[in-house]
Amino acid sequence: MNTLSLPAALRHMRFGTIAVVGDVILDRYLEGEVNRLSPEAPVPVLSEGRERARPGGAANVALNAAALGCQVRLVGLVGDDTPGRQLAALLAGARLPGTVSCAGLVVEGSYRTVVKTRVLAGRQQIVRIDEENPPPPFGAPRSSALHEAVRQALRGADVIVCSDYAKGVLGDDILALVMKEAQQARVPVIADPKRANLSAYAGAALLTPNQAELRQAVGMDSLESDSDIAEAALQASLQFGGDVLLTRSGAGMSLWRRDGTLRHAHSVPSEVYDVSGAGDTVIASMAAFLSGGLAMDDAMQLANIAAGLVVGKLGTASVSLAEIMAAFSQGQRVGMGRVPALGPVICHGLDERARHRLALWRQAGERIVFTNGCFDLLHPGHLKLLAEAATVGDRLVVGLNSNDSVARLKGKGRPIQDEKARAAMLAAMRGVDMVVVFGEDTPEGLIRALKPDVLVKGDDYREEDIVGADFVKSQGGLVVRVPVLPGQSTSNLASRAGSTQG
Secondary structure, eight states: OOGGGHHHHHHTOOOOEEEEEEOEEEEEEEEEEEEEEOSSSSSEEEEEEEEEEEEEEHHHHHHHHHHHTOEEEEEEEEESSHHHHHHHHHHHTOOOSSEEEEEEEEEETTOOOEEEEEEEETTEEEEEEEEOOOOOOTTOOOOHHHHHHHHHHHTTOSEEEEEOOSSSSSOHHHHHHHHHHHHHHTOOEEEEOOOSOGGGGTTOSEEOOBHHHHHHHHTOSOOOSHHHHHHHHHHHHHHHSSEEEEEOGGGOEEEEOTTSOEEEEOOOOOOOOOOTTHHHHHHHHHHHHHHTTOOHHHHHHHHHHHHHHHTTSSSSOOOOHHHHHHHHHHHHHTTTOOOOOOOOEEEESSOHHHHHHHHHHHHTTOOEEEEEEOOSSOOHHHHHHHHHHHTTSSEEEEEEEOHHHHHHHHOTTOOSSOHHHHHHHHHTSTTEEEEEEEOSSSSHHHHHHHOOSEEEEETTSOGGGSTTHHHHHHTTOEEEEEOOOTTOOHHHHHHHHHHHHO
16 A cells, blocks of 8 residues: 555544453552662652553553554453453453454462563552463463353454463463464464564564564574664574564564565664563554554554554553554655655666665655666656656656577677666666666566566557556556656667767
């Protein structure tokens, strides 16, 4: 979907049904002030002001998705205890655009509801106290009641989320059941992984690890460069078979697809109060927007905005669709404005540098225009085509036939100038932001990889004869035919030059 149409798409979006399976947690907060140290030990003394509680873990994922408008079915374990009943009451009492069904919360007498208590002095977290269960025996299956709750929740779901906090709910048997049911129903699974071996999530369409989790899974020390991220994501994908959305804290996030593409969403600087629950917001937002029909790239951009908003709130929290839309609009006016000129890119195929530049432009909401040709001897017809192409969008990418490609298309003696010279002349033209040399006879493959918002050709082509026109229109893009200057061509110039020399 064209990024520029996102606000309109959001206003009319109909969110689907999401099944969230995982570790539900009760998040408690003890808030007060610290004015002195204890005389008993060098620790702060908290004057307690208030106590509050909120659903956490998989329950927070469910609330985040419901806050955007999804119908959510939550599956997890709680104990027959006060925290379990408090968690169920909080979920039942939530007033959100969507709903959270707690029919899948299984009560087990031998299970202790997981509680995380955070002690806060103002906005500063002093300590966290965790109450949880001992790890279950390795490979021990969960109860038949939990298995049945999973089956019921997955029926008719549009997207399935596995929220793994390593508290024991997503054991091998539950993960295998989720993947089997999802595969049979052809429903995508998104998982927030906590295992070092990602093969347990085999069958998931997307994993959302943070940097530490991805490094641990693939045994890499650094994920700083694009090549590092792409290599790590590839190694991770080989373990489970899907795409990878790497969350990078203040640097935003990066989406690696199995076709080898890598796209970034850069965070807008803001005051960060609390990162707890930010991963829940990311996976819930991705699931919600995918359930509403958005493409993966667009869903990532919006999930990145949602994560930036939620870290500005204290404790586990959710964000509304209205907040995301407002932030998106503000970002286009300020934070996501036109990327400063960095000089034209010349590349053979969409290499790493080209993909990074394209990601920056798309993050800024800029419209990408594509045109192509041999451009052997530049003439006024070429100049007119390029000048007009540059006016119908923000960034102009020119596809340039390689030497071998020109020779096959034009015959003996062509090209007159090699691809290096032709690319340099194009890059020197005002309005040209990128020149991509391709070796095929047509730019069809390049157009599909680039996914331009506008495709430009001369009006000596009928639209139905323009290579890539159907694909661009199917992606919501435009096809523009520019009037050509009669009699202007490299062949005519070469012919006249030959006659003069003779």
